[in-house]
Amino acid sequence: MKQTNWTEKYRPRFFSDVKGQDVAVQKVHDFVKNFPKTLKKALVLYGPPGVGKTTLAHVAKNENNSEIFELNASDLRNKEKMNSVLKPAIEQKSLMKEKKIILVDEVDGISAVDRGGLLELMRLIESSAHPIIITANDIWDKKFSDLRRKTETVQLKEVDYRNIKEILIGILRNERKVIPNDVITNISIKARGDVRAAINDLQTASGLDDPSKVLIDERNKETDIFTALKLVFKGKPNNALLGLYDSVKKPIDEIMLWVEENIPAEYQGEELVKAYDALSKVDIFKRRIYRQQYWRFLVYENAFLSYGISSAKNPGAVKSGFTSYKRPTRILKMWLNNRRTEKKKSIAKKYARYVHIGERRALYEFATVKAFLTKPEIQKELKLTEDEIEYLNKENSPALHN
Ligand SMILES: Nc1ncnc2c1ncn2[C@@H]1O[C@H](COP(=O)(O)OP(=O)(O)O)[C@@H](O)[C@H]1O
Ligand SMILES: [Mg+2]
Structure with missing residues (x-):
């Protein structure tokens, strides 16, 4: 037995069924109602997938008891079809109903919509006897600049x-x-x-x-880190969180840095303290696990990072609103530090060979000989690379010390 698809079954029929798009609803309502006494002859609804763009055009049809004439981006490429089908549709009166709405769905859906097709669309917009609703994900491409000018644009948000x-x-x-x-x-x-x-x-x-x-x-779809963070930070703690990071394609250590970076964006006061507490437990566990190689205890690390961080919220609390999570800065810092240490080591090595001492001693003496190593003739003698020279120069410029 084939199940009906719920997205179709529950597609809104009236404006009041369309949720969270009040501005767009109002604009569509006004545009169709006032046509042709509108500023522009076409309305572009643009925004991410699944937010109600196509739906709104159909709702407008229901609300106005009109017909709808639908075409998509690939039709725009077909000059013949444009002239034989679209043009008459746009110019003629509706046959059965009083009104007709033209829907050009996903105008940016096919990358190769050529200028010809778009130009033709512009011409039709000018001469249209019916309100035209155009949907798109993104209209900021240069090739849509004409379209943007000739139409009223409305953004639909997530x-x-x-x-x-x-x-x-x-x-x-x-x-x-x-x-x-x-x-x-x-x-x-x-x-x-x-x-x-x-x-x-x-x-x-x-x-x-x-x-x-x-x-x-x-x-088997992977969960991206942003979704994972949202699930952990926003919702109530629940069992599903325990396996959450398994579907994130990042090493657990990196996930920890993401969590650490974004705790202050979501938690304040008591919650913040509890979250950091969970985080420090992760750290302790991790060190023990690595030292004693009890790998199966990694699940605890995982649990503290998911359930633990989530339950730092006050009991029963959820977080609303949109948070734009930040990429961890510590990864970058660690990486830069590692690179610095590497360079320091490689310079010390060359210096050690040059003055016939051990590498360890060279590292130990590094601070005292650094000034000496900035002399160009010495650098040449030691055959330092450009990277190494740059490192020495930076190390010696006081502004960069911290
Ligand atoms: N704002 C909304 N309110 C209620 N249901 C919505 C809304 N946006 C999308 N939907 C649901 O999602 C499905 C797809 O919406 P659709 O308008 O086709 O998205 P798109 O923005 O990609 O054109 C609809 O059939 C409907 O069930
Ligand atoms: Mg759509």
């Missing part, structure tokens, strides 16, 4: 996870299915504003014995 959650709960109620609340929350967060993705996850989850599996093992 849908807030609380709105997504509301949509998901409505669907479950209608389907008479139950999924644990924290799983619904996490599906909503994981979608990163993409309602289509969330609904698809929900449908998958509803068919699983353990719905939380959809969060970590969904078609």
